[in-house]
Amino acid sequence: MASSIVELKVNGDTVEVAAPDHFTLLEVLRYRLGLTGSKQGCDKGDCGACTVLVDGEPVLACLTLARLAVGHEVTTIEGLMPAHLRAGGTGADPVQEAFDRCGALQCGFCQPGMMLSARALLDREPNPSRAAIKGALSGNLCRCTGYTQIIEAVETAIAASTERAPDGGSR
Amino acid sequence: MEKFELLQPKGLREAVLALAEGDADRSTMVLAGGQDLLTEMKEHLAEPSLVVDISGLPQLAGIGEVKDGSIRLGANATIAQIAGHPRLRADLPILTEAADSIASPQIRSVATLGGNLNQRPRCWYYRNEEAFCLKKGGSVCYAAEGMNKYNAILGGGPSYIVHPSDMAPALIALDARVQLVGPDGDREVALADYYTLPSDGPMTSETVRANGEIVVDVIVPPQPQGLRSTYLKFKERESYDWALASVALAVVMDGGVVRHARMSLGGVAPKPWTVDVQGVLAGRPVNDETVAKVADLALDGAKALAHNGYKIPLTRGLIARAFQQLS
Numbered sequence: 001m002a003s004s005i006v007e008l009k010v011n012g013d014t015v016e017v018a019a020p021d022h023f024t025l026l027e028v029l030r031y032r033l034g035l036t037g038s039k040q041g042c043d044k045g046d047c048g049a050c051t052v053l054v055d056g057e058p059v060l061a062c063l064t065l066a067r068l069a070v071g072h073e074v075t076t077i078e079g080l081m082p083a084h085l086r087a088g089g090t091g092a093d094p095v096q097e098a099f100d101r102c103g104a105l106q107c108g109f110c111q112p113g114m115m116l117s118a119r120a121l122l123d124r125e126p127n128p129s130r131a132a133i134k135g136a137l138s139g140n141l142c143r144c145t146g147y148t149q150i151i152e153a154v155e156t157a158i159a160a161s162t163e164r165a166p167d168g169g170s171r
Numbered sequence: 172m173e174k175f176e177l178l179q180p181k182g183l184r185e186a187v188l189a190l191a192e193g194d195a196d197r198s199t200m201v202l203a204g205g206q207d208l209l210t211e212m213k214e215h216l217a218e219p220s221l222v223v224d225i226s227g228l229p230q231l232a233g234i235g236e237v238k239d240g241s242i243r244l245g246a247n248a249t250i251a252q253i254a255g256h257p258r259l260r261a262d263l264p265i266l267t268e269a270a271d272s273i274a275s276p277q278i279r280s281v282a283t284l285g286g287n288l289n290q291r292p293r294c295w296y297y298r299n300e301e302a303f304c305l306k307k308g309g310s311v312c313y314a315a316e317g318m319n320k321y322n323a324i325l326g327g328g329p330s331y332i333v334h335p336s337d338m339a340p341a342l343i344a345l346d347a348r349v350q351l352v353g354p355d356g357d358r359e360v361a362l363a364d365y366y367t368l369p370s371d372g373p374m375t376s377e378t379v380r381a382n383g384e385i386v387v388d389v390i391v392p393p394q395p396q397g398l399r400s401t402y403l404k405f406k407e408r409e410s411y412d413w414a415l416a417s418v419a420l421a422v423v424m425d426g427g428v429v430r431h432a433r434m435s436l437g438g439v440a441p442k443p444w445t446v447d448v449q450g451v452l453a454g455r456p457v458n459d460e461t462v463a464k465v466a467d468l469a470l471d472g473a474k475a476l477a478h479n480g481y482k483i484p485l486t487r488g489l490i491a492r493a494f495q496q497l498s
Contacts, residue, residue, distance in 0.1 A: 002176035021177035021222075024209070044210045048277060057251075057280040063209045064281065065202070067177055068226060117276065138410040139275025 006066050010035070011079025012086070017066075025069045026050045026061035029076060037077035037112045041141075048140035051113035052076050058120045058139070077112035080119060094157045095119050104153035106144030114140045118154045127158060172212050179224045183231075183352060183385070189223050191354040191383025201225050201385060203247050206274070206282040207290040215300045216291070216307070230352075230387055231285065234259070240393040246285030246386045253338075254279060263391070265400035265419055269341035272404045275411045285386045288339055288349070288365075289378065292332035292441075293413050294322060305330045305374050319476040321415070324483060326440035330369035331476065333438050334377060339366070340419035340435035340443040341402045347391045353384035362389065363435070366442030377442065395431050397423045399497045403489050404437070414438030416486045420493040428456050429498075434490075436469060439482055444469070457498035466490045 002021040007014060010033065017032040026043075029035045029052070041049030043062045050061040053075040075083065084093040091097060095118045098104070105111045114137060121128055121136035128136070133154045142150060180186040186201065193199030200219040202208050203226045211217040225231060231247035234256055242263075244253065253259060254270035273279055273287065296302040296313040303309035314322045314331045322331040339362060347362045365378050380386070400421040406412035417437035423430045429452040436444040446469045455461050466487040473483050 002174070020174060022172050022174050024172075044213050045206060045278060048275065051277055058277045059281050060206075060277045063206050063278075065177065065205060065209070065224075067179070068205070068224065136276055139277045 004067070006070060008066070008069055008074060009072070010074045011076060011082060019066050021065070021067065023066045024062055025052070025064040025066045025074065028066040029061060029074075035076050035078050039109050039112060041109065046141070047110070048113045048117070049110055051116050051140060053116055053120055056120060056123060058117045060139075075116070077116060080115065093119065094160050095122065095154070098153040098157035098160060099150075102149045102153035102156055104145060104149040110140055110142040110144075114142065114150055118157065121154070122157065122161070127162060130155070172209070173215070173218050175212075175220055175222050177222050177224055179227065183225075183228050183387070186223050186225050186228060187352055187354055187383055187385055189221065190385065193219070193221060194382040199223060203231070204249065204281040204283040204286050206278050207286055211291060214298060216298070225385065226283075231385075237390070242391040244284055244389045244391065246283060246388055248284045250274070250279040250282045250284070250287060250338075251276075253284065263345065263394070263398075263400060265341045265344060265402045265421060266338070266391075268402040269337045269404075269419065272402065272406075272414075272417075273337050273411075278411075284338060284389060287336050288342075288362075288386065288389070289380070290335055292377070293335045294332045297332065305369070306332060308375060315476065318478065320478040321413075322476055322479055323440050324473045324475055324479055324486075325436075325444050325470070326368050326370075326442065327474070327476075328370060330374060330441060332369070332377075332441050334366060334440070334442050335413045335438075336443065337402070337404060337414060337417060337437055340417060340437040340445075342389060342391065343435040343443050343445050344400065344419040344421040344433045345391050345394060346433065347389050349389050350387050351380065351384040352387050353381055357387075359390075363443070363445045369441050394421070395423045397425070398431070399423070401493055401496050403493050403496075405485055405489060416482050416489055418486070418489040418493045419443075420490075420497060422452075422457075422494075422497050424457070424498055428454050429461075430454075434465070434469070434493075436486060439473075439486055457494050462491050462494045465494070 039049035041047035045063045051058050052061045054072045080093040095115050199221040201223045231245050233245045234248050237243050250270045250273050260267045296304045297306045305312045312330045323333050343363045348359050350359050402419050404414045404417035414437045419435045422432045432448045432452045434448050448465050451464045
């Protein structure tokens, strides 16, 4: 079996894993690194449950070969709070806090991917419209909530980030 | 997914030679974004033993203007890069509208132009590993008599797939050309001529790409002054989906009459369905009568299967809407 040592940057750490060539990034994250926050849903690009950030962009870990992630910064849900703390924040990432406060989950399976898609949006565009929020989350399927609380949670996270700005504008 | 070996070639030549070895029997395949190929491999529709990673090849990267005013879109330009390109959005919205309409944000950030043009059909019989259909070398197109809601109304037979690309009709409306590099050299093909019908054979391919050839880039020639363009796509669900039908239209109006018009349809035929509308439109105004003539011409020979008759009025409506928007 073609196999090699793959050096990845995951959540700020450089890690070396032995993985066969056909392993996806999702398989390496879950089954080599024990980072099971990224979910294996449909495993073929339909559901978005495996969404991770690669260089800040949301991508599907199930459709990314692990070796193609070499040289890029991978962020999984496990890395969101540590990154927030490193940046001088307190508690969890505002997106995580807002999902918690709004009850934007039932079974929770879609939540890591949802929150990472939301984080990527807010990093790019701190005060997006509702249409932009819906667009950014359109690749993440939720079968429980009906999406209403999820969109509210993203708007709550935006409000939390912008409320202290004197003009109510962007943070 | 079956095991395979991943080759990361240092240059395009090495990639072409590696591909040429096993292209004919599909034991070697190229991967750039992998957003279609990996789904095919997971469904056991493709089982290469060697995968050639072309994602890092510099010859395939980038979007930019070339000397004669043409625009070069590298095969590895991502759909998100095309959608977000300010110059394209201003001058050739047909391309950014097509890119915006593709898949989900996650897929757009990785999927490439080359992959979009070369993606395999979405027909659910083809995508079902249990169905040994015509497209896989079998003897039956199950869609012909089966669940054919999403299948072809034009150019079908013996297979009734529709080509799923959104970029292809949009680029064809701009007269784009595709550049290929292969073991025997380079060649350029008009994108409109790149696609084949099932009746052209062989059934297991949708393009004229030869063994070992890799799409390097797409060239959009300089467009006539005053060109307006749009890509209208109708899909079954709002979030993300392939086209039930789509219209790519580029026109130049001059003093109330049409000077230039080029149109290609997606979602209705086994290849982007390009219609020569110049003849019925040149020198004429855009009105109900001329638009009806264009729709008649576009749908000439259209034949509904049991469950896709809706595509005929849908396509007529999209054509009318596209002209309304641009005139």
